Amino acid sequence: MRTLGGATMGTTWSVRYAGQAEPASLRPGIEARLERVIAQMSGWQAHSDLCRFNAAPAGSRHRLPAEFATVLACALEMAELSGGAFDPSMAPLVDLWGFGPVPAAKPIPEADEVAAALADVGWRRLRLEEGCLDQQGVTRLDFSGIAKGYAVDLVAEYLASIGLVSFLVEIGGELRGQGMKPDGSPWWVALEAVPGAVRTEEDFLLALHGLSVATSGDYRRFFEQDGHRYGHTLDPRTGWPVANSLASVTVLHPSCMRADAWATALFVLGPQAGLELATRHGIGALLVSREEGRLVEHMSPAFASMLD
Known part of the structure; x- marks a missing residue:
């Protein structure tokens, strides 16, 4: 098993893979694709x-x-x-x-x-x-809820294009796995737990075989003012930070770009509307809400079926 990684998009990236290729030979191709995403879609680079x-x-x-x-x-x-x-x-x-x-x-x-x-x-x-x-004159784009997932896909597609069949790509907690390890086991990943959740990692250990996972949560980036927590996920319908009971949403999807976007959308919608939408479209989603001082987990049918 070989590993390489680095920094990108204000976070870190890593690739684990099975194969004979030297990590140094893969790095230029990986970094070129990460730089392409930054050059095109960054809201922090003035010349993007x-x-x-x-x-x-x-x-x-x-x-x-x-x-x-x-x-x-x-x-x-x-x-x-x-x-x-x-x-x-x-x-x-x-x-x-x-x-x-x-x-x-x-x-x-x-x-x-x-x-x-x-x-x-x-x-x-x-x-x-x-x-x-x-450009309509007032339009300004922000891809912070989707670009990182797309970057995972872009790196994964590059690795597949050069003949790798077994790898795990991760950028800032968003992951995509492909193939099996040399011992025949899949790429097992433990889903990110909300701080304060009482459960073992084995409860949500998933095999990423042709699957991606992305999580949106209110505990990653926020500030507090007058005893109120303001998370970085904004509701584009109201203009205010999301204020429902959700603590996190995790989505499984073949495309990490879509998993990333779905996680954001479901988080904004809240536990009931989010779960209904995920169920209607067959999306594998785990929604964790704060209810009466405790964390409650809600699974879409597609997510529950992946645990069987």
């Missing part, structure tokens, strides 16, 4: 394609790089499926709350400031046509 689109004048048309267009198309599909709980145009809100590259002017924005930012958000304004996107 995303930032240049956000700063472009009204009425300008932009031909998007292939990877950018792929992610945007998936994001718009997720926006439609979730009724706007996932929205790739929510950069104005992300910036207002200080969850983007620029710190917020104050911890909690005023209601009128949230309303003003929310007026500039709206995925239905986005028209992706033959790889081109028009």
